Amino acid sequence: MGTAFALPIVGMAFAVLAPRLLCRARWQDREPVVALWVWQCVVAAVLLCFGLSLLVTAAALCPPLRDELFYDAPRRVQQAYGLATGGDWRGVFAAVLFTGTVHLVLHLFREAHLARISRRRRYDEIRQAAPALPGETRERAALLGRRAEHLLVMENPRPQAWSLPLPTRPLQLVVSTGAMRRLSAEQLDAVLAIERAHARARHHLLVQSAGALATAFPAAALFTAYADNSARLVELAADDAAAHRHGNLATALALLDLNEARVGAGAARRGVPLPWTPGTPPPPPAERIAARVDRLLTGPPRLRPVQRLHLTAAGLLIISVPVLVVLAPGLGALLGRI
Structure with a gap:
């Protein structure tokens, strides 16, 4: 269950640091389209962190969903996520995430x-x-x-x-x-x-x-x-x-x-x-x-085309962080046995 708790921490870090950094960036008025892209990537990354955390927590509580997510995956990959651990906190954590999701929707x-x-x-x-x-x-x-x-x-x-x-x-x-x-x-x-x-x-x-x-x-x-x-x-x-x-x-x-x-x-x-x-x-x-x-x-x-390209790539990197965090245990388990 470490991944389920790590994802909200990453999301909260983005939510705290991103507005402080972006609001000070003077290049936004020069490239509003790129600035909108970066803002959207940050917001999507935060929402994705909490959404993936809810998915992992639900997989720990619901065996049929767990079987669907880890279909044909080696058993060590499922064990790397520690879905069998966490005790009663899994239900409380899932309830909080689900309530926030319903509230937003x-x-x-x-x-x-x-x-x-x-x-x-x-x-x-x-x-x-x-x-x-x-x-x-x-x-x-x-x-x-x-x-x-x-x-x-x-x-x-x-x-x-x-x-x-x-x-x-x-x-x-x-x-x-x-x-x-x-x-x-x-x-x-x-x-x-x-x-x-x-x-x-x-x-x-x-x-x-x-x-x-x-x-x-x-x-x-x-x-x-x-x-x-x-x-x-x-x-x-x-x-x-x-x-x-x-x-x-x-x-x-x-x-x-x-x-x-x-x-x-x-x-x-x-x-x-x-x-x-x-x-x-x-x-x-x-x-x-x-x-x-x-x-x-x-x-x-x-901005110069190279600078716009760098900012666009930074947005892609930001939105890929939650995906990398959720895939890290499974990839580590696979690579460790190769």
């Missing part, structure tokens, strides 16, 4: 259900404001595929633009008339490119899952830091995608013009409440918009 399902309801409500509001044309049937939308999109212009003097990705419907890109009046053609293309980048990378699912982890375990510094950084890094990644196609200047000016009321020094200084229309996503904080604009205009250059 329920939060994930809850967040997914609430997000699905919110997206459907917003979609219905959009369809009520702009009904489908006679030839725009569900069959035609299904033939277009998931990459299809609908651009809808809403009558609203406030400059706004957002996307509404739905798994069974074409992507909805919504732009207000105020945004069309304020933005130039190139700036409007940059804004739409940002929203397409969010939808293409499924950033809404990433942010929702990160928020569910932080809600399920608010005392875990790793999950709260992961949720905060994910919400920021997905915006930077979408900005980079738009800037790569339309240029840094056009993307920065589009963000500035689209959020002029929010990044104004007077409104930020006085704490004036931001205007918000029901049915649209809440506006991002003014400080975050200003930081995105500054990054596009004066930010440091991207």
